[in-house]
Amino acid sequence: MFDAGGLLVINSINQQKPQMQNASQRNNANYGDDNAKVEQLQNMIKQMQKQLDEKQTRIDDLLRKNNQLSKDKNNLSQKLQDQQQQCKCQKQQSKQEPVPQQPKETPKQQAPKIEEKKEESDDDEDTGAVVQRKRVMIQRGFTAADISKIKFKDYIESADGQQTLCLICNSKFTENQKYLDLQCTHKFHKKCIEAWFMRERKCPSCPRVYDLLELI
Ligand SMILES: [Zn+2]
Ligand SMILES: [Zn+2]
Ligand SMILES: [Zn+2]
Structure with missing residues (x-):
């Protein structure tokens, strides 16, 4: 310090x-x-x-x-x-409408004849609208090749349910006749439904529309 x-x-x-x-x-x-x-x-x-x-x-x-x-x-x-x-x-x-409203006692083959007549009268009219309509109708149906693939059944009376008349031609199914049993339960002769399917893909008797895969 x-x-x-x-x-x-x-x-x-x-x-x-x-x-x-x-x-x-x-x-x-x-x-x-x-x-x-x-x-x-x-x-x-x-x-x-x-x-x-x-x-x-x-x-x-x-x-x-x-x-x-x-x-x-x-x-x-x-x-x-x-x-x-x-x-x-x-x-x-x-x-x-035209199909179901046909009277049941219509003679055979009358329905297809009426349709043919309609087509003939369409031919007489040579307007563009008719041609257009026909083209649309052709596109709506199945092709012939597609229709040839459709599977038909042989009609057996005892095995079938209530429907005994084809809803297109209103005539009976006969034993072993080829017919189409659609999923909507409507049944048609092979010939009748083939002609129909050329123009439409729906059932003739109800609004059900079909794909080819459902028919083959
Ligand atoms: Zn028929
Ligand atoms: Zn049907
Ligand atoms: Zn409807």
Whole structure:
């Protein structure tokens, strides 16, 4: 303590005190800066959170609208289907009527003759509309090659159900005669249904439409 070296040491300690205080003040200042930064970051996070919430709200909105739109779309396509169904029904009904309305006691082969006459009279009219209609009708039926693949059954009276008359020509099935037993339960002579299928793919007696695969 009494030598110059000791004084120097004390002096140096005394001199260090303010320096340490300065350092801790600096540290406090640094903490203050950090706190400000943390606050700033927290504010930024809050801001971003708010933006996220807004975006989420917008997304929810859009999802709701999207749902509504797809519901509308489904409704519309359902309506379209219904309308198409109705169109088919009307077409089928108008086409169907001539066959079921034939009286049961019609002589054999009258129905095909009427159809042939119709076609002849169509030939007399030489308008584009008729040609167009014929083309559509040709496309509607099966091809001769397809029809040749159709599987027919041999009619056996005892094994058959209620239907004993062909619904096209209104005449009886006879034993071992080739006939077609459609999945809609309607039955027809081979010759009768072959002629029909050249023009249509539906059952002559009901709206059921057939794919070739169901007939072979
Ligand atoms: Zn119908
Ligand atoms: Zn028949
Ligand atoms: Zn049928």
